[in-house]
Structures are given as C-alpha cells and as structure tokens.
Amino acid sequence: MKLYHFPLSGNAHKVRLLLSMLNLPHEAEVPSGGAHKSPEFLKLNPLGQVPVLVDGEVVIRDSQAILAYLGQRYGGDAWWPQDAARMAQVVAWLSTAANEVAHGPALLRMHHKFSRAIDVAATQARSQALLGVLEGVLSHQTWLVAGAQPTVADLAVYPYVALAPEAHLDLSSYPALRAWLTRIQALPGHVDMSGLWRP
Ligand SMILES: N[C@@H](CCC(=O)N[C@@H](CS)C(=O)NCC(=O)O)C(=O)O
Incomplete structure (x- = not known):
C-alpha cells in the first residue's frame, strides 16, 4: 500500500x-515541488490533492473515501459498521468532516497558518457552532457514533x-470535546502531528 500525503x-x-x-x-510519499499537479499524479487524483491511497490495483482519492475503504476492507465491524443504521451514522459524520469541519476549523487554520484569505468572522462563527454541536453529542456518548469503540x-x-x-x-469551554480528543490520543497506534492540541 502507498499513501501520498503532506505532513501538515x-x-x-x-x-x-x-x-x-x-x-x-x-509506504508514504510526499509529492514535492508541485508534483501533485503533474500529469502522473492527476491520473491518481484528477483534483490534484492528497491524500491518495494506492492498494494494489485500487486507487482512492479523498480522506473520507479512504477511511471508508480501509475501515470496510481491513477494519471489521468496529471501525466500519455493517449494520445499515450505524453505517449511515458513520457516513453522516464523514459528510460533516467534508463540510462543516472543512469550512470551519480547517479553513480557519488555513488562514492563520498559511495566510489563506477568508471571511474570518463567518468562519469563526461556523467553527464555534460546530464545536458546540460536538460538545453536545460528546456530553452523552463516548464516540461520535454511540458505542463502546471508535469508528472511522x-x-x-x-x-x-x-x-x-x-x-x-x-x-477551554468544551470539556467533553477535550475528553474525546484525549481518548483518541490514547488509542493504540495514535500517531502525532505537529500543532495538535494536547491536554
Ligand atoms: N476532500 C479532500 C480534500 C483534500 C485536500 O484539500 N487536500 C489538500 C491538503 S489538506 C491538498 O492536497 N491541497 C493541494 C491543492 O489543492 O493544490 C479530502 O478530504 O481528502
């Protein structure tokens, strides 16, 4: 298997x-010097973005799609539930990751870390709204899809x-959310990344 990624x-x-x-x-490869826009890379992902996963003949772009693939193929029922209702709940959060998270905290980070021009006030408001929703959900359950174990x-x-x-x-005003971050960071196999919140 090969993962194309950027460390940040x-x-x-x-x-x-x-x-x-x-x-x-x-293996992991970082497309450097604009290689993610090269004709070779665009064959893997026509959008010219990471992550891309290559697993033998299977090529998958998009982080949510890759999580679904790995969860279903290698993760078993715990990471990718086979029950239709639970699977739909997982997909709802994947959709939230691609929408509310991407247009909230991820975009705000792009602004502060990489100087992306954005509507800061609107993005802050979207981010706070999302954090409030997560705090509410995680106040009464351990994982985003209720159950004993995390899912994708x-x-x-x-x-x-x-x-x-x-x-x-x-x-600081989201204690249940912080406890969830800590639980994820305590999972076996958690890997670090620069800039992560730590308790
Ligand atoms: N929806 C995609 C978004 C991927 C994405 O935005 N990738 C960024 C890095 S986080 C990228 O490759 N940007 C380079 C570019 O767009 O030129 C996913 O979830 O994988």
Whole structure:
C-alpha cells in the first residue's frame, strides 16, 4: 500500500491514523515541488490533492473515501459498521468532516497558518457552532457514533478539531470535546502531528 500525503495535511493525518491503528504496512510519499499537479499524479487524483491511497490495483482519492475503504476492507465491524443504521451514522459524520469541519476549523487554520484569505468572522462563527454541536453529542456518548469503540467517524472529524490551536480556536469551554480528543490520543497506534492540541 502507498499513501501520498503532506505532513501538515489534517486530511492526510486521518489516513495515517487509521493505517497505524490497523497496523497496516505501507509506504508514504510526499509529492514535492508541485508534483501533485503533474500529469502522473492527476491520473491518481484528477483534483490534484492528497491524500491518495494506492492498494494494489485500487486507487482512492479523498480522506473520507479512504477511511471508508480501509475501515470496510481491513477494519471489521468496529471501525466500519455493517449494520445499515450505524453505517449511515458513520457516513453522516464523514459528510460533516467534508463540510462543516472543512469550512470551519480547517479553513480557519488555513488562514492563520498559511495566510489563506477568508471571511474570518463567518468562519469563526461556523467553527464555534460546530464545536458546540460536538460538545453536545460528546456530553452523552463516548464516540461520535454511540458505542463502546471508535469508528472511522471519529478519525474523520478529529484532526482539524485537534488542530484548533493552529486555527486560534480556544477549546477551554468544551470539556467533553477535550475528553474525546484525549481518548483518541490514547488509542493504540495514535500517531502525532505537529500543532495538535494536547491536554
Ligand atoms: N476532500 C479532500 C480534500 C483534500 C485536500 O484539500 N487536500 C489538500 C491538503 S489538506 C491538498 O492536497 N491541497 C493541494 C491543492 O489543492 O493544490 C479530502 O478530504 O481528502
């Protein structure tokens, strides 16, 4: 298996986490010098973005899609539930990762860390609204999809929330959310990334 990633990409970090937690051997490659826009790379991902996973003949772009693939193929029922209702709950959080998280904390981090021009007030408001929703959910359950074990939903949402300090987001008024971050960081196979919130 081969993962194309950037070290500072929260989307790639989701995949690094699951590969490590599932103990799946893989090589990792960082497309450097704009190689992610080269004709060769665009054959793997026409959007010219990381992460991309190549598993034999299978090529998958998009962090959420990769989590679904790895969870279903290698993770068993715990990471990717087979029950239709629970699977739908996982997919709902994958969708949240691609929408509310991407347009909230992830975008705010792009602004503060990489000087991306954005509507800061609107993005802060979206981020705070999301953190409030997560706090509410995690106040009465351990994982984003209720159950004894984490699913890929947790890994999809985790990186850009855990990177809150780089987005200049204060987590002090979200105790349940902070406890969830700590639980994820305590999972066997958790891998570090620079900029992550720590208790
Ligand atoms: N929806 C995609 C977004 C991927 C994405 O935005 N990748 C960024 C790094 S986090 C990237 O490769 N940016 C380079 C570019 O767009 O040129 C996913 O979840 O994987």
